[in-house]
Amino acid sequence: xxxxxxxxxxxxxxxxxxxxxxxxxxxxxxxxxxxxxxxxxxxxxxxxxxxxxxxxxxxxxxxxxxxxxxxxxxxxxxxxxxxxxxxxxxxxxxxxxxxxxxxxxxxxxxxxxxxxxxxxxxxxxxxxxxxxxxxxxxxxxxxxxxxxxxxxxxxxxxxxxxxxxxxxxxxxxxxxxxxxxxxxxxxxxxxxxxxxxxxxxxxxxxxxxxxxxxxxxxxxxxxxxxxxxxxxxxxxxxxxxxxxxxxxxxxxxxxxxxxxxxxxxxxxxxxx
Numbered sequence: 192x193x194x195x196x197x198x199x200x201x202x203x204x205x206x207x208x209x210x211x212x213x214x215x216x217x218x219x220x221x222x223x224x225x226x227x228x229x230x231x232x233x234x235x236x237x238x239x240x241x242x243x244x245x246x247x248x249x250x251x252x253x254x255x256x257x258x259x260x261x262x263x264x265x266x267x268x269x270x271x272x273x274x275x276x277x278x279x280x281x282x283x284x285x286x287x288x289x290x291x292x293x294x295x296x297x298x299x300x301x302x303x304x305x306x307x308x309x310x311x312x313x314x315x316x317x318x319x320x321x322x323x324x325x326x327x328x329x330x331x332x333x334x335x336x337x338x339x340x341x342x343x344x345x346x347x348x349x350x351x352x353x354x355x356x357x358x359x360x361x362x363x364x365x366x367x368x369x370x371x372x373x374x375x376x377x378x379x380x381x382x383x384x385x386x387x388x389x390x391x392x393x394x395x396x397x398x399x400x401x402x403x404x405x406x407x408x409x410x411x412x413x414x415x416x417x418x419x420x421x422x423x424x425x426x427x428x429x430x431x432x433x434x435x436x437x438x439x440x441x442x443x444x445x446x447x448x449x450x451x452x453x454x455x456x457x458x459x460x461x462x463x
Contacts, residue, residue, distance in 0.1 A: 368389070
């Protein structure tokens with residue numbers, strides 16, 4: 192009876208020692224291995240960035256105020272950035288790359304806020320332009336230039352500029368704006384209907400230019416491609432290292448089991 196108890200005690204102490212040693216190693220492994228706070232696919236980060244560009248271009252083309260898709264893509268970028276910036280910045284190169292990526296997306300998110308604000312204002316001005324022209328007609332406010340209805344020409348030029356914002360269309364609308372300014376300045380008292388019409392023309396001219404500039408920059412800016420490659424390469428290497436360490440840990444478990452079984456056999460032979 193005493194011999195059996197002694198065997199059980201020795202085996203229990205051996206098992207406890209092996210388990211404690213493996214747990215200690217595992218804790219060291221988790222502390223020392225590079226962590227990212229979660230798994231991130233850097234191709235997804237790049238792809239989502241391209242999706243944002245496409246969504247912004249589609250919103251601009253359709254003058255749509257429904258930015259649900261764009262907002263969901265921006266939210267995903269923020270989630271991925273929280274993971275990327277949590278990477279263990281073990282080298283100056285990696286730290287610089289992560290900083291550049293963060294600055295790039297911080298700026299892009301600010302630009303997207305400006306883009307959405309500008310798009311909403313532009314759409315309101317476009318929707319209000321024809322009603323403002325009709326108000327001018329109802330109040331018999333007319334102005335002819337080269338035997339053409341100047342205010343109707345302003346509406347046409349504005350719509351042309353929105354649909355195709357090239358230099359020629361911009362120049363025509365800018366000239367219309369200048370003439371509207373002269374009409375208002377020559378009057379004894381500024382006409383509120385002409386003032387309102389002029390404000391819409393000004394918004395269309397200003398906001399269209401700003402929005403097109405932003406969307407163009409979204410598609411042209413490739414400044415972080417190299418940084419994404421650097422961080423992606425580091426992340427892959429760190430994941431491979433964790434897999435290797437995990438395989439080592441698993442091998443140690445199997446080794447410990449084999450050692451434990453051998454010890455059980457040796458002890459049983461000696462004590463029985």
